[in-house]
Amino acid sequence: MRNVNLNTITDGVISANSGLKDARVKTIMESLVRHLHAFAKETNLTSEEWEYGVDFLYRAGQISDENRNEFMILSDALGLSSVVDLNRDAAGSAEVTQSSPLGPFFVSGLPFTDFGHDLGADQSTMPILLQGRILDGDGNPIGGAEIDLWQTDAAGLYDVQYPDRDGYHFRCKQRGLDDGRYQFKTILPKGYVAPTDGPGGDLLLAASRNIWRPGHYHFRIQAAGFRTLVTELFFEGDEHLADDVAFGVRESLVVDPVLRTAEADAQAAGMASPYSEIKFDFSLVAE
Numbered sequence: 001m002r003n004v005n006l007n008t009i010t011d012g013v014i015s016a017n018s019g020l021k022d023a024r025v026k027t028i029m030e031s032l033v034r035h036l037h038a039f040a041k042e043t044n045l046t047s048e049e050w051e052y053g054v055d056f057l058y059r060a061g062q063i064s065d066e067n068r069n070e071f072m073i074l075s076d077a078l079g080l081s082s083v084v085d086l087n088r089d090a091a092g093s094a095e096v097t098q099s100s101p102l103g104p105f106f107v108s109g110l111p112f113t114d115f116g117h118d119l120g121a122d123q124s125t126m127p128i129l130l131q132g133r134i135l136d137g138d139g140n141p142i143g144g145a146e147i148d149l150w151q152t153d154a155a156g157l158y159d160v161q162y163p164d165r166d167g168y169h170f171r172c173k174q175r176g177l178d179d180g181r182y183q184f185k186t187i188l189p190k191g192y193v194a195p196t197d198g199p200g201g202d203l204l205l206a207a208s209r210n211i212w213r214p215g216h217y218h219f220r221i222q223a224a225g226f227r228t229l230v231t232e233l234f235f236e237g238d239e240h241l242a243d244d245v246a247f248g249v250r251e252s253l254v255v256d257p258v259l260r261t262a263e264a265d266a267q268a269a270g271m272a273s274p275y276s277e278i279k280f281d282f283s284l285v286a287e
């Protein structure tokens, strides 16, 4: 292309990418180029602003490592992660559980633990019995689902954020029973702040934004024949339900733990008394 100008460059770049073999990749790249160019034209982006943006992304790469992905933090803070989740939910049935961002702290490949696994309900905070069923869109149980649960501890930290900690803490994988039931013994996760020492933090602080996430359990649920569900559960009364920095809260995912004070309940459940109970059924979309 010899005559590059503001009117020809967008089609020129799209044409240069026409060798892309995968139709979906080609569609995404064409739209990306159109929107990227439109953004720069609409804002009349200057060289200094463009250089700042390139350096911003460079710094995001520099501060990322195996335990911290600054691009995930940016995707969450800019609402992109949730747009992708909401896109996905909009294509499915209203009867199934809504998605919520994976976040930067998921670890794959955990060994299986047993039904009723205790992640640390003996800590000096209210024990939680977290249980329910994995269902299909018609309310029938799905047996044998793989359920990953990960959460912060009472200090608001994930295990991977402790530099010297070995093994898994407040993180496990359980296979649901044949009748769809799952059960964990744990504690309420504490909310936490998005890291502010990188470019994602620069953005949040410059906009005077709340940097807190409300407390939440993360779930990833897989079952043969169903779309994998990545979601979170939040808690009624949390002060950051309305201004989650990652835009992850959906009304249908807010639960209200029920206090159980009867000694007989605690004995039957294998819990210390008193404890709180959360019951939540997850419904998956058939593939």
Ligand SMILES: [Fe+2]
Pocket: 103, 105, 216, 218
């Ligand atoms: Fe999280």
